[in-house]
Amino acid sequence: MSLPLSGLFDTSQLPRLAPDPVTVTVARTVSPGLEAQYLRWADQVVATLRTVHGCLGAGVLHPGPDGGEHQIVFRFVDGIQLRKWERSSERAALMELAQDFVLTERIQRTVGVDAWFELSTRAEPKRSLWHRIATDVAWVYPVGVLSSVFIAPRIARLSMELRVVISTVLITAVMRLAVGPLRSRLRARRTL
Numbered sequence: 001m002s003l004p005l006s007g008l009f010d011t012s013q014l015p016r017l018a019p020d021p022v023t024v025t026v027a028r029t030v031s032p033g034l035e036a037q038y039l040r041w042a043d044q045v046v047a048t049l050r051t052v053h054g055c056l057g058a059g060v061l062h063p064g065p066d067g068g069e070h071q072i073v074f075r076f077v078d079g080i081q082l083r084k085w086e087r088s089s090e091r092a093a094l095m096e097l098a099q100d101f102v103l104t105e106r107i108q109r110t111v112g113v114d115a116w117f118e119l120s121t122r123a124e125p126k127r128s129l130w131h132r133i134a135t136d137v138a139w140v141y142p143v144g145v146l147s148s149v150f151i152a153p154r155i156a157r158l159s160m161e162l163r164v165v166i167s168t169v170l171i172t173a174v175m176r177l178a179v180g181p182l183r184s185r186l187r188a189r190r191t192l
Contacts, residue, residue, distance in 0.1 A: 020111050021056060022082045027069040027106045034101035035070075041101070042072055045094050049074050052090070054081025069106070079111070139183065143174050 030038040042060045049058040058074035076082040085091055127135070147167055155163050 020079075021075055021077055022079050023073065023075045023110045024082065025071055025073050025108045025110075027071045027108075028098075029069055029103045031101045031103055038070060038098075038101050041094070041098055042070065044097075045072060046074075048090055048094065049085070052081075052085050052088075054078070055085070082109075139179055140171070140175065143171055143179065147171055 028038070039060070046058045046060055049055050054077045056075040056077060058072065061071040061073060063070055076085065147170060151167065151170060152163075155166055158166070
């Protein structure tokens with residue numbers, strides 16, 4: 001027997017909510033010393049989720065060696081199936097079991113994250129060291145030429161150390177403030 005959907009439900013949100021898969025991440029802090037109990041419970045939650053209609057998958061993420069939050073990540077085909085799970089008696093029973101060892105819980109729902117997993121296919125291919133050096137030289141060369149034509153004559157009477165410092169500062173500033181952002185914009189346009 002499944003429980004009917006209850007509470008306020010704005011049907012105008014259905015087209016935005018329902019058609020895309022929904023990924024849910026639930027981060028929990030566990031009472032010290034009760035981690036083993038939590039892990040058994042988390043395995044039970046994942047096993048139950050994997051049998052629920054509309055669930056695309058579920059898994060447990062463990063905290064790092066320095067501690068932190070335990071996480072359960074699961075995905076449903078759409079917001080309607082997720083809502084049914086959230087209102088189910090199976091979930092309610094599991095959540096009741098967790099009250100003894102879960103201190104805090106933080107839930108994040110993300111709709112339509114398919115693009116995250118496709119980004120690697122649009123990433124710029126790895127280039128060899130020599131190719132990267134040649135590309136960097138191609139970007140720095142015009143700045144160096146312009147510096148030699150316009151700046152060098154104006155600082156020619158200064159000591160060599162001072163000329164090198166001024167030239168280095170100016171070329172670095174132009175590369176950082178103008179050329180770097182331009183390269184980033186061009187790279188983004190090429191990969192999107």
